[in-house]
Amino acid sequence: MAVRAKYQGVLDLGEKLKIANGDVSEENGVLKVTGTAATQYEKNLIWDAIKAAGGDSPSDINANIEVADTSVYARHTVVSGDTLGKIAKHYYGNAAKYTAVFESNTDQLDNPDMIKVGQELVIPNL
Structure with a gap:
C-alpha cells in the first residue's frame, strides 16, 4: 500500500479542517506533511488520525503541524x-x-x- 493512500484519511481531515499552509510530499516512502491548524484541538484531531492509520509511532510519516491560536484549546x-x-x-x-x-x-x-x-x-x- 502506498504511504499516501495509507494516510489519505489524514489528508482528507486536513482539508476538512482547512489546515492553513498545508503541504504534502513523499520522499523515500515517507510522507511529509506540514501545515497550521487553527487550534490545539484541531492539531490533536490530525495526530489522532495519524495514529489511527499508522499506529502510535509511525515511521512512514513526518508531520509538522503548527497551531495558529494557542490562547484557546x-x-x-x-x-x-x-x-x-x-x-x-x-x-x-x-x-x-x-x-x-x-x-x-x-x-x-x-x-x-x-x-x-x-x-x-x-x-x-x-
Missing part, C-alpha cells in the same frame, strides 16, 4: 441540543468541566443553562 459554535456539559464532554472527555467553558465565556453567558444556537464559545486550555 478550541472554538465551538453552539448547535441545537448542545449544553455546556455536552460540549465539555466532547472536548475534555468530562462533562463536569462545563464550568471552565462557562467561566471563559462570561462575556456572552450569564447562566450556564442558557446558551443559544449560533454562539461561538471559547473552549479554554486546561
Whole structure:
C-alpha cells in the first residue's frame, strides 16, 4: 500500500479542517506533511488520525503541524441540543468541566443553562 493512500484519511481531515499552509510530499516512502491548524484541538484531531492509520509511532510519516491560536484549546459554535456539559464532554472527555467553558465565556453567558444556537464559545486550555 502506498504511504499516501495509507494516510489519505489524514489528508482528507486536513482539508476538512482547512489546515492553513498545508503541504504534502513523499520522499523515500515517507510522507511529509506540514501545515497550521487553527487550534490545539484541531492539531490533536490530525495526530489522532495519524495514529489511527499508522499506529502510535509511525515511521512512514513526518508531520509538522503548527497551531495558529494557542490562547484557546478550541472554538465551538453552539448547535441545537448542545449544553455546556455536552460540549465539555466532547472536548475534555468530562462533562463536569462545563464550568471552565462557562467561566471563559462570561462575556456572552450569564447562566450556564442558557446558551443559544449560533454562539461561538471559547473552549479554554486546561
